[in-house]
Amino acid sequence: MTDQPKNVIISTRRSSARRDQLVACVVGAALLGGAMLYQPMLQNKRQGLVIDNDASLKNLIVAFPRLTLGGFRGLLSTILWMQAEEDKNERRWVELETKYDLIGTLQPYFTTVYIFHAWNQAYNLSAQWHSVDAKYKWVLDGLSYLYKGEEYNPNNPDLQLEIGHLYFLKISGSFERIFYRAHWRADIARMYELDEGLKQSDATDALKHVYNFVLRPQFKAEKLPATDGSNRSGFGIAITDPDLFTYRTDGKKVGEPVPFRYGLSPYYFAHQEYKRTLASGNPTTTGIAVVDAWPAMSLRLWCRDDLYYTATGLNEMFNPNAEPAVGGGGGEKSTLTAEEFNRRVLEYRDCYRNVEMIAPKSVDLFEQHLLKFPNNRSIHNKHIAETKSYRQIARAESKMFEALVRWHYNERKMTPAIRNDLLAAIRGYEEAIPVMDAWINTVFPTAQERAMNPDREDYDSYTNALRARITGLQALTQLGPTDQPNFSFLAQIPVER
DSSP states (O other): OOOOOHHHHHHHHHHHHHHHHHHHHHHHHHHHHHHHHHHHHHHHHHHHHOSOOSSOHHHHHHHHHHHHHTTHHHHHHHHHHHHHHHHHHTTOHHHHHHHHHHHHHHSTTOHHHHHHHHHIIIIIIGGGOSOHHHHHHHHHHHHHHHHHHHHHSTTOHHHHHHHHHIIIIIITTSTTHHHHHHHHHHHHHTGGGGSTTSOGGGSOHHHHHHHHHHTSGGGOEEEEEOTTSOSOEEEEEEEOOTTTOOSOOSSOOTTSOEEETTOOOHHHHHHHHHHHHHHHOOOSSSOHHHHTTHHHHHHHHHHHHHHHHHHHHHHHHHOTTOOOOTTOOOSSGGGSOHHHHHHHHHHHHHHHHHHHHHHHHHHHHHHHHHHHOGGGHHHHHHHHHHHHHHHHHHHHHHHHHHHHHHHHHTTTOOOHHHHHHHHHHHHHHHHHHHHHHHHHHHHSOSHHHHHHOTTHHHHHHHHHHHHHHHHHHHHHHTOOTTOOOOOGGGGSOSSOO
């Protein structure tokens, strides 16, 4: 093989270089033209991601670091993530929350930021505290952080699902759930403390959070006015949701507001957030066959929550040996003022009303879910049976409650009319027991499961509580003028806590 002349080699290389340069120019021009064509569509998508497109302070806070830091935002965010973990381990709480806010500012459209840090606040950081008040505050901080993320990522189903989970799984279902649920109800009932003209310094961070959460548009809530004729508001809330309150038992039409002057279960708020999730699309973290059942599950447990809340309260109102429940002030008759007794009467009537309206709606939602996902019937048949049993229990509890209230207002003296009311309550429990047995048999369908499963004992305790109520009420109907009533049967609670 003969070597080519040097000038020929150089010419060939120059020709190849020019060809590559020409190709690169053509490709670059094509990409630039494509980018120009795509720019309007991209701009529309960006505008759809942000709620406020004006030159607001909020947008400036987000835009400034993006414009000034450029590609260094990712590096700075990583450093802040590492420092935040160090702050958490060293229990530097103020610095930790500051870094979470900075990370959210640097990565406002990265939903994982909000999901991760909200989970950290609600679960990991809340566990670092012994005081349940402090735990509750951190849970609400996590919820607030998710809502902040939704400001920059509207209609994001992953964020909305996590918000629903914090209401459902943490506030309503964690180890501290009895305290959280009672605190949540009480905060809703005292939102008036944040009204204008009142001392802001007396309000807690938790109350401010609840105030801001409850009045978000998805909850369709309005503050109730005071009953003393003043201009103050926030004495509970009224909910307007024709789709939810279709089974009205209070004599009002569908679409009229439903008052909750004494608080409202957090399961309602979980229900509304799960509905928003489904309306926004399919979450990436959980299958739609699971998410679609969460609204019905929320209503089912709302019924259980109200029944547990009233059952423990009834025990405090009438049983002199009762231990006060979290958030309660009962115990012996002398420690429960007439004002507090009357307040509880009105509140518990609302709770029984809630179960009567919500239980059939929950069953409807379960059936609608099973039409779409029939393979889930083995899972949710027991939930349907459970919800039906709650409705029957609520009817019996309501009858007993009204009879005991009339007895109390009659100076705790028995009359033939009150005795007949107690007998009606007994019949209500006799009707509720087979409905509860049907539910338990769906949970433990075989004789072997009923004999071997240790959880069966817990379910039997609920049935035994209903039977104890029958026995206790029968004894009350036989009271003589000087006999002392025994209300120890009220200490047995017929539903799970």
